[in-house]
Amino acid sequence: MTETTITETAVTLTIDGRPVEVAEGSTIHAACVEAGIETPTLCWAENLTPVNVCRVCVVELEGSRALVPSCSRPATEGMVVQTDTPRVRHSRRMVLEFLGSGVDLSQADDLQRWMKAYGADPDRYGDEDHPVERVEEPVKVQDELYIRDYSKCVLCYKCVEACGDDAQHTFAIAVAGRGFDARISTEFDVALPDSACVYCGNCVGVCPTGALQFKTEYDLREVGEWRPEDQTVTRTVCSYCGVGCNLDLHVQDERIVKVTSPSDHSVTSGHLCIKGRFGWQYVHGE
Amino acid sequence: MTDIYLGADRASDAEAAAVDEALRERGVDAVVQPETERLVTSGRARRLARRHCLLPALHALQNEAGWISPGGINYVAEVLDVPPAEAFGVATFYDLFRTEPPDHDGDTFHVCVDAACQIAGYDDLAASVRAAGGHVHLGPCLGQCERAPALFVQGAGGRPDHVPADAEPFELPQAGDESLRLLRRIGVADPSSLESYRAHGGYEALRRAGEMGAGAVLEAVAASGLSGRGGAAFPTGVKWRAVAAEGGRPKHVVANCDESEPGTFKDRIVMERDPFAVIEAMSIAGLATGARNGWIYIRGEYPLATARLQGAIDAARAAGLLGEDAAGTGHDFDIAVWRGAGAYICGEETALFNSLEGFRGEPRNKPPFPTTHGLFGEPTAVNNPETLLNVLDIVIEGPDAYRTRGTERSPGTKLLCLSGKVGRPGLYEVPFGTTLGDLLELAGGIAGNGELQAVLMGGAAGSFVGPDSLGLPLTLEDTRAAGTTLGSGVVMAFDTSDDMTGVVVRIAEFFRDESCGQCVPCRVGAVRQHETLVQMQRRGSLSPARRALIGEMAEVMVDASICGLGHTAASAVRSALALGLIREAPSP
Ligand SMILES: Cc1cc2nc3c(=O)[nH]c(=O)nc-3n(C[C@H](O)[C@H](O)[C@H](O)COP(=O)(O)O)c2cc1C
Ligand code: SF4
Ligand code: SF4
Ligand code: SF4
Ligand code: FES
Ligand code: FES
Numbered sequence: 001m002t003e004t005t006i007t008e009t010a011v012t013l014t015i016d017g018r019p020v021e022v023a024e025g026s027t028i029h030a031a032c033v034e035a036g037i038e039t040p041t042l043c044w045a046e047n048l049t050p051v052n053v054c055r056v057c058v059v060e061l062e063g064s065r066a067l068v069p070s071c072s073r074p075a076t077e078g079m080v081v082q083t084d085t086p087r088v089r090h091s092r093r094m095v096l097e098f099l100g101s102g103v104d105l106s107q108a109d110d111l112q113r114w115m116k117a118y119g120a121d122p123d124r125y126g127d128e129d130h131p132v133e134r135v136e137e138p139v140k141v142q143d144e145l146y147i148r149d150y151s152k153c154v155l156c157y158k159c160v161e162a163c164g165d166d167a168q169h170t171f172a173i174a175v176a177g178r179g180f181d182a183r184i185s186t187e188f189d190v191a192l193p194d195s196a197c198v199y200c201g202n203c204v205g206v207c208p209t210g211a212l213q214f215k216t217e218y219d220l221r222e223v224g225e226w227r228p229e230d231q232t233v234t235r236t237v238c239s240y241c242g243v244g245c246n247l248d249l250h251v252q253d254e255r256i257v258k259v260t261s262p263s264d265h266s267v268t269s270g271h272l273c274i275k276g277r278f279g280w281q282y283v284h285g286e
Numbered sequence: 287m288t289d290i291y292l293g294a295d296r297a298s299d300a301e302a303a304a305v306d307e308a309l310r311e312r313g314v315d316a317v318v319q320p321e322t323e324r325l326v327t328s329g330r331a332r333r334l335a336r337r338h339c340l341l342p343a344l345h346a347l348q349n350e351a352g353w354i355s356p357g358g359i360n361y362v363a364e365v366l367d368v369p370p371a372e373a374f375g376v377a378t379f380y381d382l383f384r385t386e387p388p389d390h391d392g393d394t395f396h397v398c399v400d401a402a403c404q405i406a407g408y409d410d411l412a413a414s415v416r417a418a419g420g421h422v423h424l425g426p427c428l429g430q431c432e433r434a435p436a437l438f439v440q441g442a443g444g445r446p447d448h449v450p451a452d453a454e455p456f457e458l459p460q461a462g463d464e465s466l467r468l469l470r471r472i473g474v475a476d477p478s479s480l481e482s483y484r485a486h487g488g489y490e491a492l493r494r495a496g497e498m499g500a501g502a503v504l505e506a507v508a509a510s511g512l513s514g515r516g517g518a519a520f521p522t523g524v525k526w527r528a529v530a531a532e533g534g535r536p537k538h539v540v541a542n543c544d545e546s547e548p549g550t551f552k553d554r555i556v557m558e559r560d561p562f563a564v565i566e567a568m569s570i571a572g573l574a575t576g577a578r579n580g581w582i583y584i585r586g587e588y589p590l591a592t593a594r595l596q597g598a599i600d601a602a603r604a605a606g607l608l609g610e611d612a613a614g615t616g617h618d619f620d621i622a623v624w625r626g627a628g629a630y631i632c633g634e635e636t637a638l639f640n641s642l643e644g645f646r647g648e649p650r651n652k653p654p655f656p657t658t659h660g661l662f663g664e665p666t667a668v669n670n671p672e673t674l675l676n677v678l679d680i681v682i683e684g685p686d687a688y689r690t691r692g693t694e695r696s697p698g699t700k701l702l703c704l705s706g707k708v709g710r711p712g713l714y715e716v717p718f719g720t721t722l723g724d725l726l727e728l729a730g731g732i733a734g735n736g737e738l739q740a741v742l743m744g745g746a747a748g749s750f751v752g753p754d755s756l757g758l759p760l761t762l763e764d765t766r767a768a769g770t771t772l773g774s775g776v777v778m779a780f781d782t783s784d785d786m787t788g789v790v791v792r793i794a795e796f797f798r799d800e801s802c803g804q805c806v807p808c809r810v811g812a813v814r815q816h817e818t819l820v821q822m823q824r825r826g827s828l829s830p831a832r833r834a835l836i837g838e839m840a841e842v843m844v845d846a847s848i849c850g851l852g853h854t855a856a857s858a859v860r861s862a863l864a865l866g867l868i869r870e871a872p873s874p
Contacts, residue, residue: 052651052848053804053805053806053848054805054806055805055806055807055846055847055848056806058845058846066844066845066846066847066853067845067846069651072651087841087845090838090841090842090845091807091841091842091845091846094807094811094838094839094841094842094846095806095807095842095846098806098807098810098811098814098842099806099810101810101814102810102813124835125814125817125818125835126817126821127821130817130820130821130824132813132814132817133813133817154806155803155804155809170291171290171369171371171372172291172369172371173371174369174371174372174374174375175375175646175803176371176374176375176378177378177379177803178378178379178629178801178802178803179798179799179800179801179802179803179809179812179813180798180801180803180809180810180812180813181803182802182803182804182809185371185374185375186371186374187293187356187359187370187371187373187374188356188359188374188385190293194293195291195293195371196290196291196369196370196371
């Protein structure tokens with residue numbers, strides 16, 4: 001057998017004054033990672049197709065009138081990119097501030113960190129006499145597997161993508177409504193058990209804000225017993241079938257509290273089925 | 287391959303029949319594919335197969351039942367292979383669709399609340415409709431600003447939509463003016479008659495284009511300096527050449543007849559009064575770019591224009607001017623009409639593609655551009671009808687003669703939509719370079735109390751100018767240099783008695799209502815901007831901090847939004863603040 005080596009064409013761009021070389025087809029964001037420049041992202045994930053909707057990752061590109069989303073714009077030869085100009089910092093700060101002004105980000109740890117880093121002050125809109133409009137939705141607890149709290153939803157589209165053709169191909173949920181009233185929804189907002197949902201939990205796996213949450217986590221949070229710092233993560237292979245999905249078992253007080261899969265795993269890309277995701281009660285003899 | 291899960295609700299026979307009919311008209315069988323053959327072409331698979339019939343199917347349901355019911359969605363989902371959650375997501379995107387049962391079984395009377403109708407007193411119109419027992423829905427500009435306040439009646443129970451004002455006689459303010467180019471057939475040729483159109487020079491341009499060949503047509507359009515009239519002023523020759531250069535894939539020509547920019551009604555009048563000209567020009571675009579598929583995407587509130595265009599297409603097809611070897615040019619070209627359903631954003635070209643394909647009308651990030659990745663991901667030339675109309679003259683008289691009108695950098699003539707406090711509101715055509723003051727004079731001067739306060743240029747996405755701008759030559763270059771825009775040709779005048787604070791607050795509300803919601807800067811920014819202005823209106827003043835905040839919000843909307851809606855959402859507001867149009871006292 002002969003070995004074929006695939007040689008990738010490289011492109012060189014300049015980021016913050018430094019030359020960076022990446023494979024052709026890489027995004028500006030990937031080039032930033034390559035150069036060790038930390039860039040906030042929200043709607044981007046390595047296992048999903050970029051939708052470039054949140055705009056928190058924008059950078060300044062020479063020759064472009066507006067800022068461009070680094071997560072989706074391919075890097076091309078000779079590009080000159082700035083990631084830390086006042087314009088970039090302003091847009092990132094405003095995006096974070098806008099999000100914080102409209103939804104509950106209390107469980108979105110990454111966003112909290114970025115908001116601090118960019119000096120976002122989401123409380124400066126409105127006042128006592130003129131409260132601002134926020135996304136207020138009752139928590140949907142419709143089964144024992146996961147809950148949906150859309151007052152925490154930033155509309156990053158990740159769950160829709162995971163349920164759709166990036167992973168699950170079930171299409172149980174979509175964006176409904178328009179503008180600030182847009183919400184993730186099943187058809188006519190029917191309860192999940194009455195929808196196409198097959199409870200793979202892949203939407204929960206990609207949600208960055210806690211809007212989608214495993215019921216186990218939700219119940220523990222409700223009683224103030226969710227303690228990530230006390231949890232251990234054990235990697236194992238799912239025992240249900242022969243596919244070989246990697247499972248990360250998150251264990252607190254000797255009980256499994258949630259199951260995830262590494263998003264860079266060659267078999268799962270982070271996605272699982274109902275059995276691997278939720279079928280662990282037998283471990284506790286239940 | 288995935289199967290579609292459907293809930294228990296079933297469509298009524300009438301709903302199913304209405305959908306079947308809508309699909310049959312578009313050459314798609316309303317059959318349930320066997321499960322084994324059913325392919326869910328959702329997500330990113332965009333193709334000319336079944337899903338693009340979603341919008342017509344939803345229209346059929348809405349018109350039949352007065353709303354889109356769960357059973358109706360399930361039926362459509364089943365026959366078009368669209369997951370019900372996605373069909374619901376599409377239905378809830380549009381103002382003309384309801385997904386809750388109506389509390390009345392009559393028609394819906396849409397009354398416009400945008401600027402021209404605001405100062406013409408839309409509330410009186412709404413009150414009189416209500417008094418007569420009509421169900422009123424207040425909404426954005428209906429494209430009838432010259433006859434404000436405007437009304438559009440959406441039929442239910444199978445009754446057709448209609449616009450009461452369409453029954454009134456029509457006359458162009460400049461009727462009889464020998465210098466008219468784009469409007470010269472209006473009021474002269476019968477819009478329902480191909481013979482009449484031909485008798486007034488119709489189809490001469492397509493014949494000529496066939497003789498010239500694609501290359502020469504592209505050359506002429508480029509040499510004419512024609513630029514897009516839909517708002518962005520992109521050079522048409524460059525766009526067409528880019529599409530012509532694409533090979534190996536089906537290509538499309540799209541006429542963007544969504545016309546929803548507040549203050550704009552020019553395309554409506556052209557489509558209603560000279561529909562053959564629009565389709566002849568599309569045929570030339572098809573010939574020049576090598577595209578065989580023509581699409582007209584027209585806003586849902588234009589029933590007369592839709593009927594006239596469809597009538598023209600049918601007549602042209604029957605005469606061999608559309609279809610295989612159209613008009614003997616050797617090129618196959620045909621046109622289909624798709625109706626929008628109440629969403630300003632669907633006029634943005636990539637949102638239009640998504641909407642037509644049966645997806646939510648959310649704009650796509652660019653690049654890639656429509657010339658390579660347009661409708662169904664295929665090369666597409668999308669143009670405004672006014673842009674297309676210019677091509678007829680360019681082909682017939684040649685680029686040099688065409689360039690004798692207008693200025694060096696803005697050749698040709700421009701259609702302008704005059705509304706608000708002018709003597710004779712309506713559609714006007716003047717050469718580029720005419721001053722704003724002369725145009726207002728042509729339209730009968732300032733009406734109302736006769737004292738001009740401001741002019742809104744380019745619509746809600748444009749900006750205000752003050753009385754000191756009457757000398758401004760109306761060209762692309764001069765308006766740009768003056769920090770304003772011609773945009774879609776809106777020239778809306780306000781006299782000193784008009785409450786500009788109310789007008790500006792409504793413009794901000796328009797963007798809040800019309801944002802597609804996809805990207806954060808616009809989805810949230812448009813809401814916060816409106817809230818800040820409402821606060822100001824209640825307080826009667828704007829603190830320096832709030833004024834600065836408006837600037838900060840504008841900056842992120844301009845810099846980081848995906849599309850032109852977000853980019854322009856703060857433009858009119860900022861110009862009004864800069865001109866001091868906002869009264870620093872509580873609104874009455
Ligand atoms: C929010 C928004 C709405 C638009 N609406 C329209 C419209 O109704 N009609 C139109 O021709 N162009 C509209 N455009 C511009 C189109 O995106 C596109 O530039 C135009 O159709 C191209 O045709 P042209 O080159 O002939 O002008 C809109 C753009 C934006 C951002
Ligand atoms: S659990 Fe799976 S099938 Fe259900 S909504 Fe989430 S991604 Fe879709
Ligand atoms: S529910 Fe979560 S994953 Fe889905 S859009 Fe909202 S924040 Fe994103
Ligand atoms: S700028 Fe506004 S309308 Fe355009 S994509 Fe973003 S949210 Fe949608
Ligand atoms: S991470 Fe790039 S736009 Fe959201
Ligand atoms: S119809 Fe009312 S502003 Fe256009």
